[in-house]
Amino acid sequence: EDQVTQSPEALRLQEGESSSLNCSYTVSGLRGLFWYRQDPGKGPEFLFTLYSAGEEKEKERLKATLTKKESFLHITAPKPEDSATYLCAVHTTDSWGKLQFGAGTQVVVTP
Amino acid sequence: NAGVTQTPKFQVLKTGQSMTLQCAQDMNHEYMSWYRQDPGMGLRLIHYSVGAGITDQGEVPNGYNVSRSTTEDFPLRLLSAAPSQTSVYFCASSPKGYEQYFGPGTRLTVT
Numbered sequence: 001e002d003q004v005t006q007s008p009e010a011l012r013l014q015e016g017e018s019s020s021l022n023c024s025y026t027v028s029g030l031r032g033l034f035w036y037r038q039d040p041g042k043g044p045e046f047l048f049t050l051y052s053a054g055e056e057k058e059k060e061r062l063k064a065t066l067t068k069k070e071s072f073l074h075i076t077a078p079k080p081e082d083s084a085t086y087l088c089a090v091h092t093t094d095s096w097g098k099l100q101f102g103a104g105t106q107v108v109v110t111p
Numbered sequence: 112n113a114g115v116t117q118t119p120k121f122q123v124l125k126t127g128q129s130m131t132l133q134c135a136q137d138m139n140h141e142y143m144s145w146y147r148q149d150p151g152m153g154l155r156l157i158h159y160s161v162g163a164g165i166t167d168q169g170e171v172p173n174g175y176n177v178s179r180s181t182t183e184d185f186p187l188r189l190l191s192a193a194p195s196q197t198s199v200y201f202c203a204s205s206p207k208g209y210e211q212y213f214g215p216g217t218r219l220t221v222t
Contacts, residue, residue, distance in 0.1 A: 004153075032209055043115075043201050043213030044154070087153070091209060098169060099211060101146075101153040 029093030134202030
C-alpha cells in the first residue's frame with residue numbers, strides 16, 4: 001500500500017533559523033512529488049513538482065529536493081510570513097491523476 | 112482569471128439532509144477533483160473527473176455523488192448528510208492531472 005509520511009508534525013522556528021521538513025514515501029512507482037503551502041482557512045497553494053531523484057527546485061527561501069525514498073523542503077532564513085502548513089503529495093504510476101497527501105507539517109516562525 | 116471557485120464557503124446541515132457543493136474553474140482544465148480535509152488525516156480524494164462526462168471514485172467516495180456535464184463545473188452532492196461528513200471540502204483542477212490548483216474550500220458541519 002502506498003504511504004506518505006511527513007515529519008515533524010509541527011515546527012517552531014525563530015526568524016532566520018533555517019530548518020528542513022521531511023516527506024518520506026513508499027509507493028509502487030513515482031510519477032511526481034508535489035509540495036504545497038496551506039494558510040489557515042485557505043486552500044493549498046502549489047509550490048513545486050519533483051519528478052526524479054536528484055532533482056531540486058527553489059523559490060525564494062524554499063528549496064525542495066528529492067531522493068528515491070524521501071523529499072526535503074528546506075527553509076532558509078525563514079520569516080514570519082513563511083508560517084503555514086506544508087503538505088507533500090505523490091502521484092504514482094498506477095493511479096493516474098490521484099494525489100496521495102501526507103498529513104502536513106505546521107510551521108510557525110516567530111520574530 | 113478567477114481560478115477555482117467554490118460555493119458556499121460555510122454550510123450547516125442536519126443529519127439526513129442533502130445538498131450540492133458547487134465548484135467551477137475558468138482555466139479550461141480537463142482534470143477536476145474533490146478532496147476532504149480532516150484534522151490529522153491530510154487531504155483525501157473523494158471523486159475525480161478526467162473530462163466532461165467522465166468521473167471516477169477516489170479513496171473515500173461513499174455518501175457522495177458527482178457528475179461532469181461541462182468542462183467548467185464539477186458539483187459534489189451529499190445524498191443524505193451524516194455527522195461523519197463534517198469536514199472541509201476542497202475542489203481542485205489541473206491541466207494534465209499533475210499539478211493541481213485548489214479552490215478556497217467549503218466548511219461543512221452536519222449536526
